[in-house]
Amino acid sequence: MRRDDLPADFVWGTATAAYQVEGAVHEGGRGVSIWDTFARRPGAIADGTTGDVADDHFHRYRDDVALMRDLGVNAYRFSIAWPRIQPDGTGRALTAGLDFYRHLAETLHEAGVTPWATLYHWDLPQALEDRDGWMNRDTADRFADYADQVTTALGDVIDDWITLNEPWCSSFLSYAGGLHAPGRHEGTGAARAAHHLLLGHGRALAAIRSARPGARVGITLNLYSVVPASDGEADRDAARRIDGLSNRFFLDPVLRGAYPEDVLDDLGQREWFYENAGAGDLAEISRPIDFLGVNYYSRHTTAAGEPDPGPSSNPGSEFVRMVDTGAARTQIGWEIHPDGLVDVLRMAAERAPGLPLYVTENGSALPDEVAPDGTVDDPERTAYLQAHLEACHEAVAEGLPLRGYFVWSLIDNWEWAYGFSRRFGIVHVDYPTQRRIPKTSARWLARLLGGALDARSEGS
Numbered sequence: 473m474r475r476d477d478l479p480a481d482f483v484w485g486t487a488t489a490a491y492q493v494e495g496a497v498h499e500g501g502r503g504v505s506i507w508d509t510f511a512r513r514p515g516a517i518a519d520g521t522t523g524d525v526a527d528d529h530f531h532r533y534r535d536d537v538a539l540m541r542d543l544g545v546n547a548y549r550f551s552i553a554w555p556r557i558q559p560d561g562t563g564r565a566l567t568a569g570l571d572f573y574r575h576l577a578e579t580l581h582e583a584g585v586t587p588w589a590t591l592y593h594w595d596l597p598q599a600l601e602d603r604d605g606w607m608n609r610d611t612a613d614r615f616a617d618y619a620d621q622v623t624t625a626l627g628d629v630i631d632d633w634i635t636l637n638e639p640w641c642s643s644f645l646s647y648a649g650g651l652h653a654p655g656r657h658e659g660t661g662a663a664r665a666a667h668h669l670l671l672g673h674g675r676a677l678a679a680i681r682s683a684r685p686g687a688r689v690g691i692t693l694n695l696y697s698v699v700p701a702s703d704g705e706a707d708r709d710a711a712r713r714i715d716g717l718s719n720r721f722f723l724d725p726v727l728r729g730a731y732p733e734d735v736l737d738d739l740g741q742r743e744w745f746y747e748n749a750g751a752g753d754l755a756e757i758s759r760p761i762d763f764l765g766v767n768y769y770s771r772h773t774t775a776a777g778e779p780d781p782g783p784s785s786n787p788g789s790e791f792v793r794m795v796d797t798g799a800a801r802t803q804i805g806w807e808i809h810p811d812g813l814v815d816v817l818r819m820a821a822e823r824a825p826g827l828p829l830y831v832t833e834n835g836s837a838l839p840d841e842v843a844p845d846g847t848v849d850d851p852e853r854t855a856y857l858q859a860h861l862e863a864c865h866e867a868v869a870e871g872l873p874l875r876g877y878f879v880w881s882l883i884d885n886w887e888w889a890y891g892f893s894r895r896f897g898i899v900h901v902d903y904p905t906q907r908r909i910p911k912t913s914a915r916w917l918a919r920l921l922g923g924a925l926d927a928r929s930e931g932s
């Protein structure tokens with residue numbers, strides 16, 4: 473893999489999200505988000521931690537930007553914490569919150585790194601969840617108002633905007649499986665949360681277009697390569713269902729202006745959608761976007777089995793089992809399948825020929841430890857990234873409009889329900905001291921990109 477295997481104007485970035493890295497949860501008038509609440513629920517987080525301090529990025533962002541400069545990346549995808557802007561999810565934007573992101577964006581520009589801001593990476597103001605959160609249609613309008621204020625205020629320093637990160641996670645994983653905040657068990661009703669998220673995307677898009685006509689706006693979906701465990705009809709139906717729920721239920725409304733009928737049937741939600749999610753909503757949801765962000769981590773191999781008792785993140789398809797193919801997995805149990813990245817990019821390109829695509833997240837949770845000499849060697853992560861960049865190369869070679877790639881993540885961070893027990897960073901974080909130590913994967917990336925990191929001493 474060489475840098476010039478990909479186009480000269482390729483976007484090379486790293487990514488993070490506010491609640492996973494910022495800390496400083498009480499500063500600048502920040503309100504409470506659903507993750508502040510959820511993290512305090514007994515048993516919700518594997519190691520019982522919260523994001524109260526996380527990577528202290530709120531105070532250390534200058535050092536983190538210097539790291540990116542030395543990596544040689546030219547873009548940074550971060551998210552804006554809604555409760556820093558509107559503590560209760562409504563009303564006038566707080567200056568302190570806007571200022572933080574303005575300073576971050578300016579610091580990035582000075583370092584030659586383009587800021588890419590995600591407006592919603594899951595930290596809904598708790599006050600809105602108290603009014604039923606994404607199950608309430610009004611939340612879509614609250615989100616559009618927030619997006620309007622943020623882009624009006626920061627559109628002079630940020631050109632690239634992502635409305636939502638992974639609406640599958642913030643609907644099915646959160647309102648059905650209950651594994652993410654707000655930890656609810658609405659079963660197939662979680663499809664309504666998905667619809668309100670997508671409606672929020674459409675309305676935010678319109679608001680941003682009028683506030684900042686020059687802005688580039690997209691949405692990020694988590695897509696999976698889905699294959700049946702066998703040729704049997706039941707296993708193939710299982711694959712259709714999971715592809716439907718995780719991929720098509722989001723791709724089709726955004727890119728084609730229609731929900732997949734088979735998925736509405738699997739969910740038993742046809743009637744609710746006909747009454748509450750009609751052509752008007754779909755016209756808003758399918759407003760033209762400037763790019764699609766794709767987060768890719770893994771493949772699902774599906775089989776028909778017995779449903780697990782208890783809440784499922786695949787409501788209506790509870791009997792589908794994910795099969796272990798024996799392929800290598802990361803520490804989070806996700807199968808490593810680089811070719812699947814090409815599959816999901818094709819999936820997107822088929823529906824929207826020519827629409828620019830960006831891999832807005834890709835990376836791996838792998839164990840790593842600080843050696844006695846202070847270095848962190850993570851050859852498996854380097855191999856993971858390299859294999860997925862080769863898949864990017866293949867995608868470009870076959871003519872798919874892939875324009876950039878962001879590594880998840882710049883630094884180890886608070887991995888949601890896993891707390892600090894999983895590390896995705898190419899830079900190690902020693903949490904007690906907040907010391908940053910570039911792993912060998914970071915040095916590999918810097919070499920690939922011609923960054924100056926290699927010349928820097930460990931942990932500086």
Ligand code: PNW
Binds near residue numbers: 637694880888896
């Ligand atoms: C994504 N799942 O999360 C997020 O965008 C990141 O914030 C996160 O750190 C990263 O991937 C690694 O997990 C996901 O259960 C979390 O399928 C869970 C799932 C998918 C994506």
